[in-house]
Amino acid sequence: MKSVFAKRSAFAKRESRSGMIFTIPAALIMFGLVVYPMLYGFFISTQKSNLIDKWEFVGAKYYIQLLTDAQFYGTLKTTALFAACVVIGNLSVGLLLAVLVNQKIPLVNIFKVILMLPWLFPEVVVALIWKWLFSPLFGLFNYVLFSLNLIDKEVDVLGQPNSAFAGVVFVCIWKGYPIVMLMMMAGMKNIPQERFEAAAIDGANKWQQFLNVTLPGLRPILLVASILETAWWFKHFTIVWLMTNGGPAGSTELISVDIYLQAFTNFNFGRAAAESVIILLLLMFVSFIYSRVLHDEN
Amino acid sequence: MQLTRTRVGMSRKAIAAGIATALLIGGIGSISAEAATKKPAAKPAAKPAAKPAVAKELNEFLNPTCPAKPTTLTIASAVILEKPGGLADQNNADEFMKKCPNVKVEFIGIPSNNLPEKLTTMAIGGNLPDMYMHFTSFTGKALQMRIFEDLIPLLGQDYVDGFDPLFLSEAIQGGKLLWAPWVAIPHAVLYRKDIFEKAGIKTFPKTFDEFLDLAKKLTVDTDGDGKVDQYGWAMVGTPNGSGAGRFHTMVLNAGAYNLKEDTNGKFISGASLKGYETALQLYGDAIKAGVVPPGYTTTGYPEASAQLATGKGVMMITGPHSMGIIVTQNPALKGKLAGFPVPTANGAPPITTLGQHGYAISRSSKNKALAVQYIKFMLSTKQILVYNDLEYRLPSRLKAQEDPQVKSGMAAGFVNALKGKVWSDSTASFLGSVVKVDYDSYSEMFLGQKTAKQIAAEADAKIKKLIADNA
Numbered sequence: 001m002k003s004v005f006a007k008r009s010a011f012a013k014r015e016s017r018s019g020m021i022f023t024i025p026a027a028l029i030m031f032g033l034v035v036y037p038m039l040y041g042f043f044i045s046t047q048k049s050n051l052i053d054k055w056e057f058v059g060a061k062y063y064i065q066l067l068t069d070a071q072f073y074g075t076l077k078t079t080a081l082f083a084a085c086v087v088i089g090n091l092s093v094g095l096l097l098a099v100l101v102n103q104k105i106p107l108v109n110i111f112k113v114i115l116m117l118p119w120l121f122p123e124v125v126v127a128l129i130w131k132w133l134f135s136p137l138f139g140l141f142n143y144v145l146f147s148l149n150l151i152d153k154e155v156d157v158l159g160q161p162n163s164a165f166a167g168v169v170f171v172c173i174w175k176g177y178p179i180v181m182l183m184m185m186a187g188m189k190n191i192p193q194e195r196f197e198a199a200a201i202d203g204a205n206k207w208q209q210f211l212n213v214t215l216p217g218l219r220p221i222l223l224v225a226s227i228l229e230t231a232w233w234f235k236h237f238t239i240v241w242l243m244t245n246g247g248p249a250g251s252t253e254l255i256s257v258d259i260y261l262q263a264f265t266n267f268n269f270g271r272a273a274a275e276s277v278i279i280l281l282l283l284m285f286v287s288f289i290y291s292r293v294l295h296d297e298n
Numbered sequence: 299m300q301l302t303r304t305r306v307g308m309s310r311k312a313i314a315a316g317i318a319t320a321l322l323i324g325g326i327g328s329i330s331a332e333a334a335t336k337k338p339a340a341k342p343a344a345k346p347a348a349k350p351a352v353a354k355e356l357n358e359f360l361n362p363t364c365p366a367k368p369t370t371l372t373i374a375s376a377v378i379l380e381k382p383g384g385l386a387d388q389n390n391a392d393e394f395m396k397k398c399p400n401v402k403v404e405f406i407g408i409p410s411n412n413l414p415e416k417l418t419t420m421a422i423g424g425n426l427p428d429m430y431m432h433f434t435s436f437t438g439k440a441l442q443m444r445i446f447e448d449l450i451p452l453l454g455q456d457y458v459d460g461f462d463p464l465f466l467s468e469a470i471q472g473g474k475l476l477w478a479p480w481v482a483i484p485h486a487v488l489y490r491k492d493i494f495e496k497a498g499i500k501t502f503p504k505t506f507d508e509f510l511d512l513a514k515k516l517t518v519d520t521d522g523d524g525k526v527d528q529y530g531w532a533m534v535g536t537p538n539g540s541g542a543g544r545f546h547t548m549v550l551n552a553g554a555y556n557l558k559e560d561t562n563g564k565f566i567s568g569a570s571l572k573g574y575e576t577a578l579q580l581y582g583d584a585i586k587a588g589v590v591p592p593g594y595t596t597t598g599y600p601e602a603s604a605q606l607a608t609g610k611g612v613m614m615i616t617g618p619h620s621m622g623i624i625v626t627q628n629p630a631l632k633g634k635l636a637g638f639p640v641p642t643a644n645g646a647p648p649i650t651t652l653g654q655h656g657y658a659i660s661r662s663s664k665n666k667a668l669a670v671q672y673i674k675f676m677l678s679t680k681q682i683l684v685y686n687d688l689e690y691r692l693p694s695r696l697k698a699q700e701d702p703q704v705k706s707g708m709a710a711g712f713v714n715a716l717k718g719k720v721w722s723d724s725t726a727s728f729l730g731s732v733v734k735v736d737y738d739s740y741s742e743m744f745l746g747q748k749t750a751k752q753i754a755a756e757a758d759a760k761i762k763k764l765i766a767d768n769a
Contacts, residue, residue, distance in 0.1 A: 051422040052443050136592035137610065154592040161745065247537040248595045249741040264415035265730040266764075267439060 045273035062274035079255040083234040089173035094180025119178035127242035161251030187221035359674035364398035372427035376410035386685035390676040428663040432477035438727035447659040448474040477658035481691035483617025486637035486715040502638040509641040513589035532602040532611025535594035542736040544615040552576040552643035569758035578750035618712040622689030637711025649719040
């Protein structure tokens, strides 16, 4: 018995050691690409530095500055509202289109390809195209509205705070819904057909089947999609920066834009890093809340 | 068994913590080592000034000394991306490479509004090119990062004396020449001569009120379809350096400024002066009067230039380089553009900015001697006049300025603008943040929700906070 245990123990040790050795490359890559930059970013947030040859330890100065700065909270509020609008938009549009293309209709595959196209364009291209579409002088948007006699004066979508905000949200939904649609389509394939048949036998109509079979079946996918979408769009930068530069008058100044301006306009890397750390912690908290709310006990 | 498992479990945690700590310490250590070992390069020993030879040799270096081995010279440039100015940059490189076939000149194109950010990133990453384009607004950051090589010993004092002193007054800081000035684009009001003639306008406005009245007169429906299609002022309203620079020109001509150093070297805000409010009011009044084409918040320099090219706009606060882009878009306008001095709030003598840029040599460059050859080559009269011919930018070399093409024709108004007062931007490293305050201010004015006085007061508070935070 003792020798069997000893043999098992030696075997288990070898197994354990082999397992560790095999995971070392992945762990090193993870440390190098994820953990080290995070730790370095935290380190910079405690320094007043030009990142070249000037380093002065300031401790939690930038964190205190941020947490007592009304403008920071204003930017955070704008970002939260932006992320909420885009995430809800993406989930709604993506889910609706996934349900539609999941039907047995002619040429559905062509529609699937067309609906995926926005996601395939680079964000830079999307931003510049829509910026021109919204141009009050040369843009198609105003041309169509004029042609339909809906307006008698140019509408400067990106020139007013509310419409600029709505404009960037719209463009981000236009860009972002395909990936959600794709995830939902994959999720729907995993819902057993028998559930729909059983529901139909019980007299459920299409809407009731959607509420009681499709949505619960998509819960794990919805959780993943929600977390990913929230994280992506909370820290989004490209489309908003290219379309509005955070204007007009700061109405579309997201936290990512503020971090960029702090680092490269104000040359204040410490504060920019501190903002990044705060956002990281915030997003981790949000992910935790999502997983609790959408947790699938099955 | 249990004990074994526990020991292994603890080892895993210990190993993970150890790796994390090692990485952190390693990171900190490497930064400290880097900071400790990164000292400013020793200044090359000042060579005795060369005796002035024949006068032209101080300007014409069309036969450069080529390196013995194949060499690549890397240059970060904003001009290379521009049309038609990029042709001048490329022409310099092509001609130089003909003279030195074993040299490859490689441009890194960076849009001018992104140049400071990109150069900062490159400096932090330790991969600055041999030469980089320098705008005066970058001076503060360049001084703080100490990324430039002093060009006086490299170029020689005699050569440096061949630059226009106005250019040198900005380029020399603390006794060091930070960059070799190339060209300047002083601000004036660029206008469509043909539209002025058609409207019977013979005199230029001297005050803000006269300017606004003129813009109203020029805002018309030219084709009788009931919609205005010609606007008096092609305003650059984008929230970036292009828009802020033009706004600051109006602030200067209203008797204020955004930031400067007092006689004690202390930074002071000028946004509390009445002129800042007056400039904001002008912007607000222009929008209200409808003399600016719609979409002004997204109208950048290229868009405003296009408005003049197509006749949608008639006047634009800008430098002479805009004439190059306009004529490229609409060749029929050659000879039909000109400039007049920027109006002032109360008819006082106008102020302009030099708006110069040039090339600096990176302190980290391993090809400094070759870079010096390239700079002298591109600043030779023949080469520098190519750029002037394409975009009417004023050359920095005194000899090139004597050429008749520089002072005449469409550029005359801009050359004359330099005869008055010329403002030089502050060398504060946080000037970029102050510029942001400027463009946030006029963006607020566009919304019409606050008065010019309120916005000016807020701008003043923000600038003062920036001064305090960076003290």
